[in-house]
Amino acid sequence: MWRYINKLYARSDNVKAYTLLTPALIFFFCVMLTPMLLTIAFSFFTQINMNEIDYSFTTDRYVEFFNKPLLTSLLFKSVKISFIVTFVTLLTAYPVAYYIAFYVKKNKTLWLILMSLPFWTSYLLRIFSWKIILGTKGVINSGLITLGLISEPLTFIMYSQTAVVITLSHAWAAFALLPLYVSLDKIDYSLIEASRDLGNSRLETFWRVTFPLSLPGVIGAILIIFIPTVGDYVTPQMVGGVDGRMLSYMIQSYFGKVNNIPMGAVSAVIMLAAVASITMIVSYATKKLTQRVA
């Protein structure tokens, strides 16, 4: 019997692979999937008072969410800010990734390390440094006053959506640079040369050859920046003020001082649904786009 089991085990890659994967998958089911399903379940309950929850099924919390202009506007603002951040980060990082992929010849590893190093410094401290820079008595204002260019501090930069966009574009730069670089670096340079030889200008070559071939990196970067920034809490709290406030603020207060877990669960579920649907739209659009290119 044992010999038979041993033999079966030795033969089957499936069994071996899943033995090795057991801890990872148990963790996934217990710490991620089950909690998320439970959160979805809680979004159909009702908070009666501080400590009591009514566990009968109701969709009232969803109705409540969409009837509160504050919540829907925060949801809309979260998605909007993330969109702008993703776009700005991609647009500014693309030329850098392009330069490193096509013009740098020596020490590419060094450039890669330089690209990713700021990402490893504490997220909180990176955001905090922008508070120092943009604040009313911050680096920009005090610097401009010292230079005599302005007499009163500029107040519009700090505590606004703009401040959130600048700060997040800085914080997530590495996540745009790396996928863009990887996909650009993979491009066979002879394709670009061929396009030039066939009479395309530099710009035409970029639009017809280089950019379409770098699309996997572009999509990777879009998803990897857009998804986490929708739910970002630290940046809007630290530099956003009231204007830059996002849905994460309400989720935190529902789980914190307001203590309305079902309402917090509804906000989280809706945030997740927004992220998931946009992710699907982006991947679907790319599939169509790449099919047309190919």
Add this chain to the structure above:
Amino acid sequence: MEQKNNSLLVYTIFYFLFLYIPVLFLPLFSFNDSNYMSFPLSGFTFRHYEDMWSKTPVFRALWVSVKVGVIASVVSTVIALMAAKAFTKYKFIGSRVSYAAVLLPFLIPEIILAVSLIVIWLSLGFKLGLVPVTIGHILFCTPFCMLILVSRIEGFDSSLEEASRDLGENAWGTFWKVSFPLYLPGIIASLLLGFIISFDEFILAFFLSGSDPTLPMYMWNQLRFIKKLPHVLALGAIIIVATTFVVLLAYWLMNLGQAKEKDFKI
């Protein structure tokens, strides 16, 4: 390969300045003899560092963060190593789905992970504290550790393992005598980077930790008071320098692994 493009080079340099300069303001102002972070600089001082050194809550929070970080990085490296081995060595049914499942925590807003963990933890009747924080950190670190280890394991020749098996060593012996030494640089890199991720992580700790603050939470709590900012600057500057050092060490180890592999092939 393109020849030269000076305007693109200038742009790239400016972009790197944009990446690095904001972070460097923290160390700069940590030596500035003023309670405000503004220009003109008013003179060099160590007093913010002395101020930080004299605060016991800093060290309490540091100890909490180190404890959580060590446990989280060790556990996630073990889980990630086993998973990485499965994904690189075997072709199996459902490998793509499992791969996505392991990477998923990386692709979900962190606040949602935190909130779901609160819901399940409170439903089970437990109190929030460092245990759920550690569990959350393991979940969050595992994808990073796995990506590091997959690239390490893919980088070397599996015929070495096969040779060991052919020469009569069993699976366990092969792992300890052949695979493990080869993976070691990657494993250490994974431990170091996993620790850094946990050490810097804020959201999960903020939502789940209850009354025991980790170091990022301690800093967050101090940021509300202008007067307490300078010693946070000093602390932040030290963290930035230490983190950079550890990360460079991890990068060096990953490259060291690659060099070793070439020696083996000769």
